[in-house]
Amino acid sequence: MHLRLRNELRNEMAFNLRRERQLEGIAKAKAAGTYKGRPASIDATRVRELKAQGLGPTEIAKALKIGRASVYRVLDTTPS
Numbered sequence: 001m002h003l004r005l006r007n008e009l010r011n012e013m014a015f016n017l018r019r020e021r022q023l024e025g026i027a028k029a030k031a032a033g034t035y036k037g038r039p040a041s042i043d044a045t046r047v048r049e050l051k052a053q054g055l056g057p058t059e060i061a062k063a064l065k066i067g068r069a070s071v072y073r074v075l076d077t078t079p080s
Contacts, residue, residue, distance in 0.1 A: 042070055044074045047075065050064075
């Protein structure tokens with residue numbers, strides 16, 4: 001029983017240390033301007049242009065070869 005508890009505590013400490021270092025690295029990268037996330041794969045401007053031309057979400061999705069849900073997601077968000 002003591003051995004299991006000791007292992008659990010050691011594992012928790014290791015996890016906390018790893019997480020702490022990871023958060024420090026992320027903060028450092030953000031400060032340097034290199035932590036920006038994944039680039040957008042959908043051209044939101046093009047989706048809005050097609051919508052302004054009168055195309056529906058299904059037609060836009062087919063034209064851009066993306067999912068219809070992605071079209072709805074772009075149209076639901078305000079342009080940034």
